[in-house]
Amino acid sequence: MDTLRQARDAVAQEQWAEAYCLLSGLDAARLTPDDRAGFADAAWWTSRVEESIDQRMRAYSGYAEKGAGRRAGLMAWLLFYEHQLAGRSAVAAGWLRRARRHLGGEPECVEQCYLAWVDTEAAQERGAFDEAMASARRMAAVARRCGSPDLHAMAVQAQASVLVAQGRVAEGLDLLDDAMCSATAGELSAFFTGWVYCLGLQQCMACVDLDRAAQWTEAAMKWCEAMPAENNFRGLCRVHRAEVLELRGSWPRAVTEAVRTCEELLPYERRMAAEAFYLIGEIRRRRGELTEAEESYDRAHELGRDPQPGLALLRLAQGKTEASAAALRPALAHEGSGRLERCRLLVAQVEVSLALGHLDEARTAAEALESLAGEWQRLRGTAATPLHASAASAGGAVAFAAGDLDRAQDLLRRALDLWLELSVPYEAAQVRMTLAAADRAAGDTEGARMELRAAQQVFQELSAAPDARRAAALLADVQRRRPGGLTEREIQVLRLVAAGRTNRAVAAELVISEHTVARHLNNIFAKLDVSSRAAATAYACTHGLV
Secondary structure, eight states, X not given: OOHHHHHHHHHHTTOHHHHHHHHHTSOGGGOOHHHHHXXXXXXXXXXXXHHHHHHHHHHHHHHHHHTOHHHHHHHHHHHHHHHHHTTOHHHHHHHHHHHHHHHHTSOSOTTHHHHHHHHHHHHHHHTOHHHHHHHHHHHHHHHHHTTOHHHHHHHHHHHHHHHHHHTOXXXXXXXXXXXXXXXXXXXXOHHHHHHHHHXXXXXXXXXXXXXXXXXXXXXXXXXXXXXXXXXTTHHHHHHHHXXXXXXXXXHHHHHHHHHHHHHHHTTTOHHHHHHHHHXXXXXXXXXXXXXXXXXXXXXHHHTTOOOTTHHHHHHHHTTOHHHHHHHHHHHHHOTTOOHHHHXXXXXXXXHHHHHHTOHHHHHHHHHHHHHHHHHHHHHHSOSOSHHHHHHHHHHHHHHHHTTOHHHHHHHHHHHHHHHHHTTOHHHHHHHHHHHHHHHHHTTOHHHHHHHHHHHHHHHHHHTOHHHHXXXXXXXXXXXXXXXXXXXXXXXXXXXXXXXXXXXXXXXXXXXXXXXXXXXXXXXXXXHHTOOSHHHHHHHHHHTTOO
């Protein structure tokens, strides 16, 4: 069997590394347009994107010379897409015009689905949702009539995207699951399986649906690992896996995945690699590795990713509060942020404003978060999302700073419940720290101690050293300040006794038995080395317990 036949067999079997090696060694004069197209695919799957573009242009020229309009149109569309991903919009527009010219006059064919997809995205971007949905449905109908499961799945996903953009989020996500199931069930070719996974995961994260993103990320990565080593989708799916792992508190695994993502994506997909560098910066900042975090944020910025709000929070950790506030302002003024990114910016603004003592600014940011969460609840039909948890966390922190302890405790407990339900441990531990301060201010020293101890344990498990040290110091302070070694319940009993309550009245107020009150009093007398209610009352007065 000669080398060209071997190369064609390798392409047919999607053995891309072998196909690339064989085709690279052949005399270019022997290659047909079909060979060039296979060569382009092999180069793409082995992360040689510029070489892929070169070979695809050669394939296009060959098809165009032969008058093969459908094949020439497909090559032109793929060139449009690759140049668009690379940020070369003018070149991309030129290839799209060529694709339209080649395919516009053809009878109905599956290649026309690609044009319908572009029409869908363009109409959606303009806010012409009826037009966008009509294009997506036309794409699905053509794909179905032409017998293409690949493009039918893409059409379903396009419809899901339109529904989400239109505000019909629950419907859109249900339809998205349908498209993702096509990939999971093995109904699609390898290229479209990866494409559906990547677009679907982006949509899940944009919709702040952490649980859905986690489930589909696992499915996507299982598929990636089952593919040959030259699977070009691994880095694209892996960046979303790293995001989920970071939120779920698996920081070592998140860093490992993010580093691999950078290695896999830097040669051809700099924007996604920038997201991975930013995520590494976030973990390093929380661990107290401030110099390394700044390096990661700088790298993300070089690759085109705004390093906010992470960089602003880094400046805050460095004690540069004014610089932190200044860094946030341009990002906050930018209206193009997605919901999750906007949420993170507003959360950071609350933290920075409170650090500066600007309570009104913090309150405004917290109210914006609450509005964002309310809008999302109307669209999603649920109040159990990261947006709601963030809004409750920020609102609780502002209420505490304003001295409204009842509202602060209520909001912070709601936030804690949500973060725990969402399995986001770092944010839950941060809420516990604020809740501990509110509990302590309200006189619930035992509650403060329990929250601090729980927070400290999480910070230690995450290796979030600065937070762990802060929690340990506050916990030691709480334990030192508990007078006479009394428990929180004993302090409650002593306060009521000092206020002149009888044992029966104390029992009724605390909803315990008189026998239990008597036992607490005996313990109090023993710990304080006093023998009467009067002496215990005097101790309470001198130690600020009344």
